[in-house]
Amino acid sequence: MFQAKKILSVLATVAVSMSLAACGGSNSTGTASASADKHANDNASCTNKVVHASAEKVTVWAWYPGFQKIVDHFNQTHSNVQVCWNNGGQGGSEYTRFQNTIKAGKGAPDVIQLEYEAMPQFVAGKQKYLVDLADYGMKAYKSDYTAGAWNSVTFGSSSSIYAVPVDAGPFVMYVNQAVFDKYGIKVPTTWAEFEQAGKDLKAKGYTGKLTNWQTDGTAVNIALFAQKSAQVYKYTASDPTKVGIDFNQTSVKQVLKYW
Structure with a gap:
C-alpha cells in the first residue's frame, strides 16, 4: 500500500457467507457431514461468555466487528444451545487455520464465515469440507435471496447449497x-x-x-x-x-x- x-x-465490501464446516468428519462418500454428538464441543475454547455451561455448544469462526454482540444476545436469550465464538482472523489467515484443521482431521468449527470467492477451494473436489445445507431445509429460503447471492453458494448446482449468504457489496x-x-x-x-x-x-x-x-x-x-x-x-x-x-x-x- x-x-x-x-x-x-x-x-x-466483499461478499461473505456462513457455512457449516466438517465438524463430523466425512462419511463413506468422502463428503462432510454434521455431527450428532451434543457434547462434542464441551471443552471448546470460546472468546465470548457462555451463559448456560451445560447447554449444547455450537462453535463459530467469524470476524464481523459486531459479531460478539450478536452471539451474546443469542446466548442470553437461549438456554438449550449456546454459541462458542472465536475470531479466526480475517480472510486468508482464517482460511489457513481452517486448512490446518482439515489436514489435522480435528479442530474445525461447526460454522465458519467465508468470502464467496474462497468457498470453492473447500468444495471443489470429490471430498468436500463444507456440509450440504440442502439436507437441512435451506432450499426453502431460496426466494429470500438474489439470484447472484444464491448462485454464489450453490456453484451452479440445483441440488446442493454450501452456505447461507449474509452479505454482499x-x-x-x-x-x-x-x-x-x-x-x-x-x-x-x-x-x-x-x-x-x-x-x-x-x-x-x-x-x-x-x-x-x-x-x-x-x-x-x-x-x-x-x-x-x-x-x-x-x-x-x-x-x-x-x-x-x-x-x-x-x-x-x-x-x-x-x-
Missing part, C-alpha cells in the same frame, strides 16, 4: 475531494479520465499517489476483470473435478496492461 498521500483507494472508490479541488482536477468517472487525472495531478505538482494497485489483490483483480466481461474461472458443483482457469483473454490482458 502507498502511504498517507494516497487520495483514491479501493474499498472491497460492490467495490467502490473513496475520493479526497479537497485534493482535486486544490489542483483544479475533475473527479474521474471513467478509466480513461482516471488515468488522465493522475497525469494532470502530477503535472500540477501533486507529489502524492492517485491510488494503488495490489498485484496480489485477487478479489479486486477478479472484479476488474469481470468489469471487462472476463470470466477467468469456471466451476460447477455437478462436475467438481473439472475447474476452468483462463487468464489468457484479451480483456484480462487489457486490464493488466492498463495498470
